Amino acid sequence: MSQSANTREARRLATERRIVACAQELTLEHGLDGFTMDDLAEAAEVSRRTLFNYFPSKIDAVLGGVPQQDDEGVEVFRAGGPTGRLMDDVVHVALRLITDDDLGRAELERGQRVVASDPKLLAAAHERFELMVGEYVDVILAREGEDFGRSRAQLLIRLVVAIFDSCLPSPLHGARTDAEQAADDRPFEAVFTEQIAAARELFA
Template sequence: MFDSATSLRASKRMETARRIMRAANELTLAHGLDGWTMDDLAEASDVSRRTLFNYFPAKLDAVLGPLPTLEGEAIETFLAQGPTGELLEDCRVLAHRILDEEQYDRSQLELHRAVIVTNPRLLLEVHGRFEQVTASLVGHILQREGESFGADRAVILVRLMVALFDCSLGSLVPGAEAPAAPDRPLTELFDAALDTARELFA
């Protein structure tokens, strides 16, 4: 019963966070990043100002959401050469963990991309966040494989995984150049992109 209650609270918290993020994106698309206040966001997302700041301390956090994180058992297993013992396949498992937690919604993704591409300040922030995530993942790979693996190779691997992730996201957005079964889960689209890349480089 305790686990069920904990799961329900986590689900409600995630639902609230997504509602706030959607409202932040809608306000930014309509008025620009500087055209609304946190009070406006609290009203638009139907939460109190106090609740809003418990979720997101600033505008950029509300618009872009939290950085993807890999902690606990998932990263411990990866660092211990698991779960399969093959680096690329274990990177696939980590990617699944991120995608499963985010549970991307197609309409939210379309809105999010529209907001970012029309705001240079957000583009810069996204680039900075990408560099943070890249540095973290490169560190994990080198810790797992050893320094002899090479930082340059680790960077290439991370950037390849990010590119495949972006291709998968693109398949969900209407008007993509090569949509790939948009009704399929994002994890399946990512797997298809990774398998295609492996075939191309084989």
Template sequence: MTKSATGREATSRRINRCALRLADEHGLDGFTMEDLAEAAGVSRRTLFNYFPGKVDAVLGHWKGLDAADVETFRAGGPHHDLMLDLRELVIPILGEKVDDRTRIAQARRVLRGNPRLLGAVHDRYEAVCAEVIDHIVAREGDGFPRADAQIAVAVLAGLLDVSLDAFLNDTSGRQFFDHFDHSLAAAARLLGS
């Protein structure tokens, strides 16, 4: 990674965190892009080079699926178990978004308090799900029902949500991925796989 890419990512994260804080404190409509630029310490022009509007600034950039991970997944790996391999494929998208209980709680408050943000998150979620479903069908072969791929993705999404709740309510200090792996193992046990 180049130094400029690292600097660009740091600026993007700073803007995103400031937008999230402002939305939490004032609501999405309670601050302007000028307010955000000032809070993030960037010019208005720089701000618009990163995000076209407040919704995108609050949600931040979402990483796409890694091409190498997709190739490994479509080839049947890395574990040769669909749900474990889905974990490996999808978890990197979350990246640092699950590193901080306070930030996750703040993001949930902001999202639940604003229908426009929920709609934007839903649109992003649908796009990622459609892509992952296509990869599952390609991996499993033409005879694999698309509905089964949709079920696998829905189960994974449900496990992520349960794991986030457990992580937010955890007082023992366990990390998100510990909760997610526990949820994945519990689902396998409960579903008999």
């Protein structure tokens, strides 16, 4: 990709993230129904037309873009890579999604609190999740064969997602300890890898 194309993509991503951050903050402050798309455009300092070019609805703006795995990574996984061990390779795909999106733990936590704040957002996030699970289940079956079983593939994806969720403080758990607060300073990838290792020990 050329330098100019890289610059355009960086600007596009920065604008998208600014819109999502503003949409989430407005939701936390006023509720999902407490602001309009015009309010969001003003807060994000973009035109209404630009806003709709990025997100077709308020819910889409609040939830943000769907994480996209690169085609090359999917093909490597489908072919049995990169390690040849299914669990390790699923974790590798998950880490690529996390690191490619480059979201900090504070942003991930804010998104979690926002989704939990409104039933419509919770339903939309659940629908997105089910679609994503379906896509990756199909890739696992293409790699392992139909005999592996769709239910087993679904369980594997859901376990990895559950471990992902365990890396984020729940808004239902109240105040965090000093140790938990200090852990927030670590990269999310490090926390996720640590939780994967803990899960392996529990299932060993």
